[in-house]
Amino acid sequence: MRPAGRAQNESLYFNYPFFSAPQGKKRDHLTSNTEVVIVGAGPIGMTAALALAREGVKSVLFDNKSTFNDGSRAICVARSSFYIFEALGVSSAFLEKSLGWTTGHSFYRGQKILEFQMPDSSEEKFRPMYNIQQQYIEKFLWDAVSVNPLIETRWQSEIIGIKKKKNECTLRIKDPEEIYETSSNWVLACDGAHSSIRKFLGHRLKGENYEGRYVIVDIKMEHDYPTIRRALFDPDCRRGGTVLIHKQPDDIWRIDYQLNDNEKTQQALDENNVRDSVSAVLKDLNYNGSWELEWWSVYSANTLALDDYRDGKVFFVGDSAHIVPIFGVRGLNNGFSDAANIGWKLGWVLNNKAGKELLNSYSPERRGATIDVFYNSSKSSKFMTPSTYGWKLMRDAALSLALKHKFAGELANPRQFTPYKYSESTAIIKDTNENFLGGPKPGEPLPEIKIDAGYLTDLLGEGFTILCFNKDTSKKLDEIIPDGISVVLIDLLSRASKLLNVENKSAYIVRPDGYIAARWKNITPEKIIKEFYKLIFKKDMSHDRK
Amino acid sequence: MTENKIEIVYEAIADKIDNLGEEKAKLFLAKLSLLLANKIEDTSFVLNAIDDAALSLNQ
Incomplete structure (x- = not known):
């Protein structure tokens, strides 16, 4: 929804294009x-x-x-x-415009109870x-x-x-x-x-509907705070509720605030009520400057x-x-x-x-992947918007303890940063007696690490990629691989090889989406190709040869 | 206790309170405190925890 007097697509910062039907x-x-x-x-x-x-x-x-x-x-x-x-070749526009972040701050009644860092390092692209x-x-x-x-x-x-x-x-x-x-x-x-x-x-x-309803509002203001996700639990502006604040490009800020059981959705969406609620949040943030309302909507945590x-x-x-x-x-x-x-x-x-x-x-x-999100977010939702007496009591206890005890604050950590693993998929080959003592397993995304002047994922081809670790394997593979596979030779002494836990005759197959399809500690080039055909559900390999 | 362990305990207590109902929650939590305290040798630790738990409740 937009403020009175502004059309649905009349934004403070974005010009909507108009697309006509085929003509x-x-x-x-x-x-x-x-x-x-x-x-x-x-x-x-x-x-x-x-x-x-x-x-x-x-x-x-x-x-x-x-x-x-x-x-x-x-x-x-x-x-x-x-x-x-x-x-897909579009990342540069996104990198130029978007605001990267790694940190979250959680507050309970105005006091910081948790600072969490999402996994990041100089090895990450x-x-x-x-x-x-x-x-x-x-x-x-x-x-x-x-x-x-x-x-x-x-x-x-x-x-x-x-x-x-x-x-x-x-x-x-x-x-x-x-x-x-x-x-x-x-x-x-x-x-x-x-x-x-x-x-x-x-x-x-x-599935389930959770009780929590949130109003999400975008406002424009010149607010001097870094790109850090802020979560306010039980703040002055919303006793018993939760507020989330995110910075976006163009001086636009996202404020999500939880409605309490007595607030009717329709009423909460009234422009004056939205303005009052936002003003109250800004007061809690000690922001006294001017701001403009951009857009708002409502959602429930389903x-x-x-x-x-x-x-x-x-x-x-x-x-x-x-x-x-x-x-x-x-x-x-x-x-x-x-x-x-x-x-x-x-x-x-x-x-x-x-x-x-x-x-x-x-x-x-x-x-x-969705069920995994459900599992994690039902935990998150039960913490962010507890709908029963017991869960609310325990949440309040944890937040109250968190003012002094770090362990309790960690319960407020959203912790959903690891991608889902396709460990049971038919489109991977599980480890079989391969004695890998570490490294990423089939069904996991290829991990990132710096290699040469770039990153490990930069080496991947457009289709499947076979990572191998000695010249002979690489040479032989180049002779016998079918279309759509790239062969990448990685120095066995490199840090990447260590991360992948490989030996001289090891190999990894990486799917076009960057997930590991299969890996072997010790395998011949011929066997790799044979296994590859299993992965793509092809029996006849004769007419797919280069 | 690791993060995961405290989470398991947190959820188990929350569910138990919901099973018993609001009325019996206080008695349940008091009994739980005594059961846990009985396992701890260091009485001063328990007494400190009692003070810690009461902190910020008078606002």
Whole structure:
């Protein structure tokens, strides 16, 4: 919502573009079959389109709006998402605009009870978290989408029906000029929390609603405080409630404040009430300067997900598949990972580089990531917004003790910084009697470390990458590897080799999304290739040779 | 006690209070304090903890 007198897209700092529906010649082929339809040109749909384009796969993006999302909404972009941006070639715009951060401060009744640091070091290429408004996220992705010849975007085009057939889907589309039908072999539903594709296909999100409701407000002010996440527990401005404060670019600040049980949502969203609530928070922050109201909205801390992120040739990606509470900042970030995950897998299958079975790993891997967030954030939610007497009493006890005892303050640490591991996935090969005494396991992301003038992840190719540690293996692999794999030779005496816990004849296979697919302490080049075919569900290796 | 252990205890107590209900919470917590204190040899430590727990409750 915007202040009275300002239109929905009238921002204090961002110029919303206007996108028209397909016009003129662009309407000639509206009804032609497409390989992949992506529903929703938000951050997730655009990421999916770019991920497919990276594999050389064409897609058509549909969106019922004529511009980007109103308001900022998601603002925290995690390190894992920056690796996705980098692979898609868009990271520099994000790095230039966003504000990186590592530190959080928690206060109880005005006194600092916890300072937490997210895992970071000079070995890391990206900071653990960056703040940036969602409009910029969409703009930077759009800058890449709009010039990509493999992606066609149809704005102001709403999907009003979908029918599943044996080998394709028929979609009914309504735009300002007409209603038409088109067919598509694959559909990615990236149409958000209120997904219409999900409704048309009769699927429902399942899970829990937590009691906590928060108003989220963006304001503009020149406030002299570094990019540190502040959490105020039981502050003067909101007795019994919690307030979160984040800095964003352009002097925009995000304030999230919890509503108490007696505050009606509708009333709380009234502009005057929002202004009063913000003034009270600013008073607690000792900020006396002027400020302007930019945008506000409300959310409740839900944990909801589909039982299966796939229905035949339709995949659910991002919020259409899962709603998570914001405390873990995993809503948008998990959506990016969903999009990157289905992007490379569908790309490899459509290019006939991998067997269709690879697609079966999408839902277990990504739904697993959501369930992991639920587990962590239900803990977080129970602390941030305790809904029962016992949990509230214990929370208050912990906060009260935290003024003097560090251990109690640690209970307020959100601690959701480690990416989910695909340890049980069918798209990895688990360690088998390999006697690794350390190093990252299959299903974990390749860890970062400085190597030569750059970082370990800089060495990864566009497809799968085999890391090996002696010249003979590397040479032999180069002779026998199929398309889509890069071979990287790493000095056995390097720090990276130590981190990976390797020996002379060891090898790692890294997936296109940066996750470790398999590793061996001692293996021959021929065996590596044989194992690789298992990973991509291909039996016949003869006609895939270089 | 490590962070994880204290978290397990924290959650177990919270759930137990919810099981017993608000009315019995005080008696339950008093009994729990005595049970735990009985395991600690150092009486001055327990007495200090009693003072610590009362801190900042008079605001």
